[in-house]
Amino acid sequence: MSAVTPLLQMKGIVKRFPGVRALDGVDLEVLPGEVHCLLGQNGAGKSTLIKVLAGAHRPDEGVVTLGGEEVRPASPIDAIRLGISTIYQELDLVDGLTVAQNVFLGHEPSRLGFVGRSEVGRATRGLLTRLGHGEIRPGTEVGRLSPAAKQVVSMARALSRDTRLIVMDEPSAALAHDEVANLFRIIRELTAQGVAVIYISHRLEEIREIGDRVTVLKDGRTVAVGLPAKTTPTGEIVSLMTGRSVEHVFPPRPAPGSHEGRPEVLRVEDLAVPGVLSGVSFSVRAGEIVGLAGLVGSGRSEIIEAVYGARRFTGNVLLEGRPVGRGGTGRTVRLGMGLAPEERKSQALLLDQSVTRNISLAGLGRYSRLGWLDRRREAADARSLVERLDVRPGDPDRPVKTLSGGNQQKVVLARWLLNERRLLLLDEPTRGVDVGARAELYAVIRELADSGIGVLLVSSEVPEVLGLADRVLVIREGTVIHQGDARDLDEHRVLDMIMEGGAL
Amino acid sequence: MTEPQGRAPASPASPVDVAGSPAGPDAPGAAAPRPAPPPATRLSRLGEVPHLGLVAALALLAVVGLVTVPDTFASASNLVGILSLAATIGVITVGATFVIIGGGIDLSVGAVMALASVWATTLATQSYGPLIMIVCAVLVGAGAGLVNGLLIAYGRLVPFIATLAMLVAARGLAQRMSDRRTQLVQQGNQAIVDLSTTRVLGVPVLVYIFAVVVAAGWVLLNRTTFGRRTYAVGGNPEAARLAGIDVRRHTMWLYALSGLCCGIAAVLIMARTTTGSSTHGDLYELDAIAAVIIGGTLLTGGRGSIVGSILGLLIFTVITNLFILNGLNTSDQLIAKGLIIVVAVLLQRRSLRSPT
Numbered sequence: 001m002s003a004v005t006p007l008l009q010m011k012g013i014v015k016r017f018p019g020v021r022a023l024d025g026v027d028l029e030v031l032p033g034e035v036h037c038l039l040g041q042n043g044a045g046k047s048t049l050i051k052v053l054a055g056a057h058r059p060d061e062g063v064v065t066l067g068g069e070e071v072r073p074a075s076p077i078d079a080i081r082l083g084i085s086t087i088y089q090e091l092d093l094v095d096g097l098t099v100a101q102n103v104f105l106g107h108e109p110s111r112l113g114f115v116g117r118s119e120v121g122r123a124t125r126g127l128l129t130r131l132g133h134g135e136i137r138p139g140t141e142v143g144r145l146s147p148a149a150k151q152v153v154s155m156a157r158a159l160s161r162d163t164r165l166i167v168m169d170e171p172s173a174a175l176a177h178d179e180v181a182n183l184f185r186i187i188r189e190l191t192a193q194g195v196a197v198i199y200i201s202h203r204l205e206e207i208r209e210i211g212d213r214v215t216v217l218k219d220g221r222t223v224a225v226g227l228p229a230k231t232t233p234t235g236e237i238v239s240l241m242t243g244r245s246v247e248h249v250f251p252p253r254p255a256p257g258s259h260e261g262r263p264e265v266l267r268v269e270d271l272a273v274p275g276v277l278s279g280v281s282f283s284v285r286a287g288e289i290v291g292l293a294g295l296v297g298s299g300r301s302e303i304i305e306a307v308y309g310a311r312r313f314t315g316n317v318l319l320e321g322r323p324v325g326r327g328g329t330g331r332t333v334r335l336g337m338g339l340a341p342e343e344r345k346s347q348a349l350l351l352d353q354s355v356t357r358n359i360s361l362a363g364l365g366r367y368s369r370l371g372w373l374d375r376r377r378e379a380a381d382a383r384s385l386v387e388r389l390d391v392r393p394g395d396p397d398r399p400v401k402t403l404s405g406g407n408q409q410k411v412v413l414a415r416w417l418l419n420e421r422r423l424l425l426l427d428e429p430t431r432g433v434d435v436g437a438r439a440e441l442y443a444v445i446r447e448l449a450d451s452g453i454g455v456l457l458v459s460s461e462v463p464e465v466l467g468l469a470d471r472v473l474v475i476r477e478g479t480v481i482h483q484g485d486a487r488d489l490d491e492h493r494v495l496d497m498i499m500e501g502g503a504l
Numbered sequence: 505m506t507e508p509q510g511r512a513p514a515s516p517a518s519p520v521d522v523a524g525s526p527a528g529p530d531a532p533g534a535a536a537p538r539p540a541p542p543p544a545t546r547l548s549r550l551g552e553v554p555h556l557g558l559v560a561a562l563a564l565l566a567v568v569g570l571v572t573v574p575d576t577f578a579s580a581s582n583l584v585g586i587l588s589l590a591a592t593i594g595v596i597t598v599g600a601t602f603v604i605i606g607g608g609i610d611l612s613v614g615a616v617m618a619l620a621s622v623w624a625t626t627l628a629t630q631s632y633g634p635l636i637m638i639v640c641a642v643l644v645g646a647g648a649g650l651v652n653g654l655l656i657a658y659g660r661l662v663p664f665i666a667t668l669a670m671l672v673a674a675r676g677l678a679q680r681m682s683d684r685r686t687q688l689v690q691q692g693n694q695a696i697v698d699l700s701t702t703r704v705l706g707v708p709v710l711v712y713i714f715a716v717v718v719a720a721g722w723v724l725l726n727r728t729t730f731g732r733r734t735y736a737v738g739g740n741p742e743a744a745r746l747a748g749i750d751v752r753r754h755t756m757w758l759y760a761l762s763g764l765c766c767g768i769a770a771v772l773i774m775a776r777t778t779t780g781s782s783t784h785g786d787l788y789e790l791d792a793i794a795a796v797i798i799g800g801t802l803l804t805g806g807r808g809s810i811v812g813s814i815l816g817l818l819i820f821t822v823i824t825n826l827f828i829l830n831g832l833n834t835s836d837q838l839i840a841k842g843l844i845i846v847v848a849v850l851l852q853r854r855s856l857r858s859p860t
């Protein structure tokens with residue numbers, strides 16, 4: 001391995017933000033044609049490191065060498081010229097432009113200054129087809145796409161350039177199972193051509209499948225370099241990452257059928273959204289976690305949105321026997337629902353505002369006496385939730401945008417833990433959350449259910465649905481094709497149903 | 505520049521406690537932020553730092569005044585004059601700050617104020633006495649604002665268009681009602697004019713009214729759920745909606761609030777000029793918006809403060825005052841104001857860029 005000269009070397013990288021040393025002497029070495037995985041807890045500094053590499057942040061100290069030469073990418077354009085393409089964790093597409101315009105933004109093929117529109121369209125279609133998403137039209141405005149489709153566009157953009165190194169920051173977070181397979185196929189194609197890939201993910205099984213070597217970060221320092229990705233024991237990786245051993249298990253479930261006698265929190269009858277959902281009926285009992293499994297685009301998120309009153313529907317949605325009606329989200333929140341939406345940045349967070357204000361947003365009524373805010377109680381509650389979910393850094397006054405992705409997700413969850421809810425709707429609650437924190441979140445979710453709340457859970461990770469939920473609904477093309485106890489299913493069966501529709 | 509000062513105290517907390525966490529995840533997190541006072545002071549300091557530049561600019565202008573016109577500038581009557589001048593637009597600026605933080609814009613403020621002043625000084629209204637005149641002005645203002653709000657929130661009109669239409673229509677209606685004549689406040693209703701002539705501790709009552717409106721606006725924005733929701737609605741409407749906030753209804757109230765402020769401003773202008781007129785408040789919308797922007801409020805919404813807006817307005821008013829005292833012409837004054845807006849926005853952009 002050491003015989004090959006490394007493509008990229010980063011040595012002693014230090015990056016300080018006001019109040020934090022996000023990187024405190026990080027080393028990274030990537031060989032040509034390898035898939036190098038970067039692992040670390042939320043806030044370990046992974047995204048910051050790749051932003052340094054991509055020219056989006058300037059390091060305070062340290063040396064970067066690419067192909068044997070020292071480089072100092074001062075801006076994203078510099079980095080792109082050097083042959084480094086980056087797919088950021090937080091998508092960075094321009095909503096108002098079309099897919100094709102986004103893909104070629106900044107490097108439009110042009111003749112005499114005129115953008116060759118048809119050429120751009122054709123090239124974009126080619127890239128999307130190669131990514132297995134020929135159905136995304138190059139002329140569509142990006143703002144109208146689903147998060148998963150945006151991810152694909154972002155990938156097409158990275159592929160549209162000549163690159164030696166592609167950096168992917170949690171690319172699989174927004175993708176469903178089959179799309180991840182597709183992504184891996186493309187990564188293999190790239191590496192076969194000698195392109196190196198830096199791959200960041202919190203899903204260890206992905207690292208096993210696609211990775212060659214692993215570098216582990218902890219608290220802004222490198223704690224292990226060049227571990228073999230396939231053979232290093234999980235326990236070792238996890239304890240390197242977290243500094244402790246995590247039992248990555250799902251919390252115990254109550255015995256099957258123990259919810260039978262409990263009252264129904266949610267009853268959905270014949271729910272339909274034209275063109276997306278039809279004839280969806282199910283119920284959630286108090287204390288029960290119901291999981292929705294299905295492909296991205298199968299209608300899972302739409303079910304959640306309709307139930308929450310954020311989307312028009314026909315049919316009946318009853319919360320504790322009361323129809324949700326047309327009152328919108330104001331009414332559903334008042335009746336006792338809470339939603340942690342799929343895309344935290346655009347749908348859930350006030351990025352400029354403090355953690356405290358983000359947590360209290362949906363529960364302002366609790367702190368108000370005739371409209372007057374009790375800020376002391378607000379701050380105290382926020383502080384205790386920050387501790388309970390172990391949000392890092394644990395400073396509730398920090399603007400949310402300075403937190404790492406996984407920690408932002410915890411803030412969104414904290415918002416609904418603050419309020420006593422009757423029903424919680426969780427859309428991809430552990431997206432971007434690290435292994436250690438995941439186990440804690442699972443425990444919190446189960447604890448909430450045990451306290452008598454109903455939980456409706458959407459996740460692209462089938463093992464998560466099967467491990468956490470009591471009952472599972474399998475959704476395909478907008479209809480429920482299977483309903484049953486989670487313990488009667490395994491991953492294979494669910495995947496078969498999701499793909500082929502082979503219901504029982 | 506705001507960040508290092510604001511958050512420096514937090515620096516040791518995160519890396520240190522995380523590193524020492526093998527025992528359990530909860531303990532260190534709990535221990536580190538324990539000292540209660542720092543967050544509070546940190547927060548208040550953060551809030552003040554952006555205004556530092558404004559205060560400095562105001563101080564600079566004061567120095568210019570003391571040097572160029574030493575006898576007149578610092579005189580009590582001049583300072584009181586500045587405040588009286590600022591009071592009318594000041595009240596409007598408070599309302600405009602809410603609308604802009606909430607992600608909107610209100611171009612109709614000057615026209616609505618004119619309409620309210622005309623309506624309150626018609627012979628019919630005046631026959632009911634000063635109290636009813638005040639009530640009338642405030643209701644007309646709030647009503648016009650409510651119409652703006654309904655059009656924008658439920659009629660889905662773009663705020664720029666809806667309030668532009670209101671600007672034109674309100675001026676027209678004011679002209680119609682007054683027959684384009686200036687309406688004097690009658691002898692029997694001198695109580696209105698007394699608001700500007702009666703002084704308490706040497707300061708006219710209308711300045712106190714201005715101060716009360718500013719204080720009430722500050723409390724509403726910083727200490728109530730209404731204020732919190734305003735930031736949320738302006739900062740990320742989708743997140744606000746999914747958090748159960750009725751974004752449309754809130755938006756409607758923001759414009760009604762702005763209209764209400766215009767109604768109060770109408771009372772002040774009647775007091776100062778002893779008239780109601782369809783020409784009152786011409787271009788006030790620009791002054792108000794400029795003051796809000798100089799004060800650091802983002803035109804895109806979600807960020808801003810009342811204190812900043814008022815400081816921005818005072819800077820504007822003091823410049824006007826200095827130009828007049830120095831006998832300079834008003835065109836130069838406009839050029840100076842234009843430059844200040846550009847500089848303020850450039851500074852604002854720089855402070856926005858620093859965090860990634």
Ligand SMILES: Nc1ncnc2c1ncn2[C@@H]1O[C@H](COP(=O)(O)OP(=O)(O)OP(=O)(O)O)[C@@H](O)[C@H]1O
Pocket residue numbers: 017018020021022040041042043044045046047048049089392393401402403404405406407432434859860
């Ligand atoms: N612009 C910023 N200003 C201040 N602090 C920041 C900023 N960006 C990141 N940080 C801090 O730097 C640290 C590292 O964050 P980073 O986003 O690199 O973590 P990460 O390893 O990518 O985590 P995740 O898995 O959650 O995405 C965190 O403590 C974060 O709060």
Ligand SMILES: [Mg+2]
Pocket residue numbers: 046047048089169404405406
């Ligand atoms: Mg990250």
